[in-house]
Amino acid sequence: MGKRTERKKSLNRDYEGYLFIAPACFLIFLFGIFPVFYTLYISLFKWRIKRGSFLGLRNYADLFGSYGLLLLLLAVVLAIIGGTLLLNRREKLNEMHPGTGSTGLSLGGRVLQIAGWAGLLLLLPLFYSRGDDKLLDSLRVTIWYSLGTVPFQLLFGLTLSIMLNRDFKGRQVFRVIYLLPYVVPSVAAATVFERLFSLRPESFANQVMQSLGKAPLQWLQEPKGLLTLWFGWGTGEGYIQSWLQGPSLALATIMIFNWWVFAGYYALIFSNGLSQIPTQLYDAAKVDGAGFWTTLRKVTIPMLSPTTFFLTMLGIIGTFKAFNQIYILRNPAARGAADPLSIQIFFTFFRKSRFGYASAMALILFTIVLALTVLQRRLMSKDVHYGD
């Protein structure tokens, strides 16, 4: 008995453990944590390869137009955060003492949130006209990129997974084929797509256009937006006009690459989710006389909502971080119409050697990714709804 407690005690304090975690922790600290603070430091300087003069928040002010606009941005962001915190507080209070009068909190929270978002929307055109339009242009490209990839990947993935989710010979063959685009190095795959969607008449994409009786397109080299090409929208100047153009054809072609890479991967993750749905639910649906579409709408899709949610967030955060495929597929002829924020930051640093300015941009990207991740965590912990 005595020996056992002694051993337990020694188990409780294994100082040797520090030795075990030391190599990994040291590396992660040096190359993963410390650099975040270092970026912040660099962003406060004029820094071209070597450190120059201290600028304070000048780089940020240049990005958004002026110190005044930067201050307004800060106010707006604080309003959104504050509103959310107030609403949280109310929810907690409500949990502890249901029905107590906390309408003040909830009203204040809502007002702050709405005012914050409205302010942000009103500020965007100002940032665009006064600040560095590269920032908002590339941010718009990133948002289009998310909107144009994630929903389609979900749709294709779900479709394939439903068809894949039955026992039949050769199922594993399909799984392997669907995962191939995801597994192979994106640099190599993008190299192939760069040729498939070349503007030359003999390229694969233009051969397909020809067999459909259509004129060849510029694909990756077309800076014009889809909505401009189709409906002639967004030809004027200004921020709202820039949105009306829609994603450029160059960007849309990169989206097609993304669909190709991720549809199969999404399908496999979805079929993982499908296999966890209890079969009794399907039996019950059958007894109730539900057809294929009803079962899909009332059983499959609601039961898959955690998977769908996971893939949505993974996809959105992924598009904000994406680099390799865009670096290969972007073409100077598209004049930046397919350059998201990550590419813009890279060129500001690597080609223009503006370390300080690029660091400020990188921290803006980081803030957005951080906000999305926090949002994901919050929504995840709130339990995704299983339908009504």
Add this chain to the structure above:
Amino acid sequence: MEIRPKRRITEILFLSVLVLGAFVALMPFLYMISNSLKTYGETVTRVSSNPFSPRFWPRKLQWGNYLIILKDDSMGRYFFNSLIIALVTVSGIIVTSSLAAYGFSKMRFPGRDRIFTVLLVTLMIPETVLLIPNFLIISSFRWVDKLHALTIPFMGSAFFIFFLRQFFKQIPDALMEAAKIDGASHFTILVRIMVPLIKAPLFTVFFLAFNGSWNALQWPMVVTQSEKWRPISVAVAKYVTEAGPETQLRMASAMVALAPILVIFLIAQKQITEAITNTGMKG
């Protein structure tokens, strides 16, 4: 009697969608293979959007294309650079991550869980944010253009620690206790008892880490200035974005760049499909 034919039709419909999906997934690979073996003239004139047409394929297989890119364009050298970089990185990741995962799951010391949480937070930091400061750090170490710069910064990975820790946690402590009574140290327990039990997850780490290192582009582009340690990803990216080379050579270089991953994937397809579907849910 009414259901039967309807069922048959859905069955055929489902299968044709699956086949169509597989066709789309494979199409770029077929294009790559066929065009890597064409002459320059054939890539312009002998074209088709239909892989079943003979015009999609070369008249005579031009293996010489591969010789040109491997020797004249030094892709062979870059290939071996990548191989060395990937193997060194992966070895480092496996050593540091299994040590740390063992520490975080099987040993008790003050602050353990807090440190682990901090490590997990690093997972959400985009690579682009770390690029500039890390370049300055590496420069101050005078590591630019050296193997160190391409391998050491990647050797600590919160993701793989997290991944392996889950498997260590599933191993019952009783196994350790028995070994401890026999006077085994933690290190012996890790190497002799734990590692043999987590061979499959370690292979997954190997594959994912190898793939990550092989596909890395942004960081190697920044820290390799000469061709001494230039990896194949950077070489292919340069090859493509500098717009010089002809289609058949680009396709041959893409083929070389994805060959090792393809081979490992096809050999261990069952385990890798399983691993990716599962880590996807957890990572």
